[in-house]
Amino acid sequence: MKRFLALLRSVRRKRDEGDEHRVRTDGGTAEERSTLRRWLDSDIVQSSPFWLPPFLLMGFFVYAAIGWNLLLSLTEYSGFGDPDYSNLGLHNYRAMLDDPGMWAATRNTFVLLIGFTVVCLIVGLLLALLLDREIRFSRSFRTIYLLPFALSFIVTAQFWRWMYNVNNGIVNQFIGLFGLGPYNWLGSPRLVLGAVIFALVWQFSGYTMIIYLAALRSIPNDQYEAARVDGANTLRMYWRVIIPQLRPATVSASVVLVLFALKAFDFLYATFDGYRPRRGADILATKMVRESFGRSEWAYGSSIAIMLFVVSLAVIAPYLYNQYKRGNL
Amino acid sequence: MSEKTVTTEQAASTEHETGGISIGHVGLYATLIGLVGFYLLPIESGLVTSIKTPTALQETFPFLPPLSASGVTVEKWQVAFEYLAPGMVNSVLFTIPSTILCAILGSMAAYGLTLVNWRGQIAVLALFIAGIFVPYQAVIVPLFQFWSQYMQLSARLSFLWGLPLLERHHATILELIITHTAYGVPIVTLLFRSQYKTMSGEMIEAARLDGASVWRVYRRIVLPLSIPMFAVVFIFQFTQIWNEFLFSLTIIGSVNNPAASATLILSGLGQSLEGTDYPLRMAGAFITALPTLLVYVLFADKFAEGVQT
Numbered sequence: 058m059k060r061f062l063a064l065l066r067s068v069r070r071k072r073d074e075g076d077e078h079r080v081r082t083d084g085g086t087a088e089e090r091s092t093l094r095r096w097l098d099s100d101i102v103q104s105s106p107f108w109l110p111p112f113l114l115m116g117f118f119v120y121a122a123i124g125w126n127l128l129l130s131l132t133e134y135s136g137f138g139d140p141d142y143s144n145l146g147l148h149n150y151r152a153m154l155d156d157p158g159m160w161a162a163t164r165n166t167f168v169l170l171i172g173f174t175v176v177c178l179i180v181g182l183l184l185a186l187l188l189d190r191e192i193r194f195s196r197s198f199r200t201i202y203l204l205p206f207a208l209s210f211i212v213t214a215q216f217w218r219w220m221y222n223v224n225n226g227i228v229n230q231f232i233g234l235f236g237l238g239p240y241n242w243l244g245s246p247r248l249v250l251g252a253v254i255f256a257l258v259w260q261f262s263g264y265t266m267i268i269y270l271a272a273l274r275s276i277p278n279d280q281y282e283a284a285r286v287d288g289a290n291t292l293r294m295y296w297r298v299i300i301p302q303l304r305p306a307t308v309s310a311s312v313v314l315v316l317f318a319l320k321a322f323d324f325l326y327a328t329f330d331g332y333r334p335r336r337g338a339d340i341l342a343t344k345m346v347r348e349s350f351g352r353s354e355w356a357y358g359s360s361i362a363i364m365l366f367v368v369s370l371a372v373i374a375p376y377l378y379n380q381y382k383r384g385n386l
Numbered sequence: 387m388s389e390k391t392v393t394t395e396q397a398a399s400t401e402h403e404t405g406g407i408s409i410g411h412v413g414l415y416a417t418l419i420g421l422v423g424f425y426l427l428p429i430e431s432g433l434v435t436s437i438k439t440p441t442a443l444q445e446t447f448p449f450l451p452p453l454s455a456s457g458v459t460v461e462k463w464q465v466a467f468e469y470l471a472p473g474m475v476n477s478v479l480f481t482i483p484s485t486i487l488c489a490i491l492g493s494m495a496a497y498g499l500t501l502v503n504w505r506g507q508i509a510v511l512a513l514f515i516a517g518i519f520v521p522y523q524a525v526i527v528p529l530f531q532f533w534s535q536y537m538q539l540s541a542r543l544s545f546l547w548g549l550p551l552l553e554r555h556h557a558t559i560l561e562l563i564i565t566h567t568a569y570g571v572p573i574v575t576l577l578f579r580s581q582y583k584t585m586s587g588e589m590i591e592a593a594r595l596d597g598a599s600v601w602r603v604y605r606r607i608v609l610p611l612s613i614p615m616f617a618v619v620f621i622f623q624f625t626q627i628w629n630e631f632l633f634s635l636t637i638i639g640s641v642n643n644p645a646a647s648a649t650l651i652l653s654g655l656g657q658s659l660e661g662t663d664y665p666l667r668m669a670g671a672f673i674t675a676l677p678t679l680l681v682y683v684l685f686a687d688k689f690a691e692g693v694q695t
Binding site: 099100101103104105106107108109110111112114115116117118119120121122123125126129139184187188192196198199200201202203204205206207208209210211212213215216217218219220222225226227230259263264267268271312316319320322323326327330341342345346349350355358359361362363365366369370372373377381 | 492508510524532629681
């Protein structure tokens, strides 16, 4: 506090000096000066050196880029020379409707998004409930469960390719103990998406656990006690009292999980050595890169990118609105 | 059977009071340790695979270490390191500057949008936050065009490439630095904002009323208080940018580019017509993951903190 007061005093001194300085150099009539002064002193102008440069940088690379992408998706650009912006149309979007691969990719994207998010939330919640009590080494357990989160998709893809190996992969050896398999996990169109989701849950359930642990810790202890006094058993207490209070954590965790699921491209790229995943694992992201960088159908690729953007907007817009209404923004 | 369930339930509900060893406790720890196995098995399997000779690879289960010393080899690690070393250097060259830039710009943006109040702030802030959720696919074609056709940094900066330590492919590194910074700013802004929102408004209000400029409040009050958050952001962004792949694929393009990042090289490592060289890939995976694993182990708590917010 003492240091702070000293700071305030020095600030005040500097300000007084500054004022003298300004009086000496200001030109113009008193009225002009005050309008200009008021504008220059307004908080929006005063704070703009802080937020404007990052805003411009982000605005250019994110929002201007999306606008440019939208424009490209209306052209017939196929990679030679400059795009022809004079003849814009919706033909790429029409072509999408007739593209059977597009339907498969959209379906797979939704299966991946929803399957991954839901399973991750459940596993993460269970982990958090297990660890949210007096446990020896609880920090070590937490650290180990979160460890895969520190790795990149490219790295985890290497581990899981090996786990799913048809000949001697651990997964097949394990289910072999129960007389099942072997399955070609990554080669079978019916199994591949489930196998990918399982691996991604391995990587990200620790993240969900951390979010839920933080939320559980913020629930006051007496709520557990009150529930117990009422004679509720453990399971009931969790179901009726604790879980309902985890709603905000669930919302924010799912938003981030969806974000990770949209990046699953990296995982698929590394698992299948390129942007041509086995049948059954093609998602909008892989299809987009394949059309653009693989087949030079740049305009068509851009229109798929816009689809993907719309999907993520559909997830994020309600979240942002909700946060705004709750005053969290 | 039903008797057993009752005991477990009772044990679970009374464990806080007794603190002794019960069936519930044993079950709990067995589950926790089983889960440790589940989360470590793929990593452990990768590690033992990377040091096996081809014969040991045939003879042993994928999760078991080589049976004898003759089955151990570090050859794959050496080969992987040779391939990855330039990529590791490139990754460091773009990860560290963009991490630092992200942290500085994000903290400034969060301050300008949180602790200084003005109308329309929410709209700008919403654009920042929505920027976190833009899938990279939605921008890679324009990005690719912007850097390769319109900017052509490598030609524009040709006067630099004669200088010592600078090489032509550093233009690509510079492109990656700028791109990663632009995409890191939104999330970092949100991280700093979450802290600045809880900061005592009174202190800042008092300083402002006493005439301290916006800049002065930032430098003298806000910045010193946000040093712990800077640590969190450094750790978080370093991991994110180091692990990123799609921008590398788009901007660098080919594994053979001298600017290729570690993740890009790893994605094509040990791939041939005969199949995949798994031991080589595993060794490569560990080398690539080393920096982030190190950060994770050394700063486990800060890392978790960064994930939470």
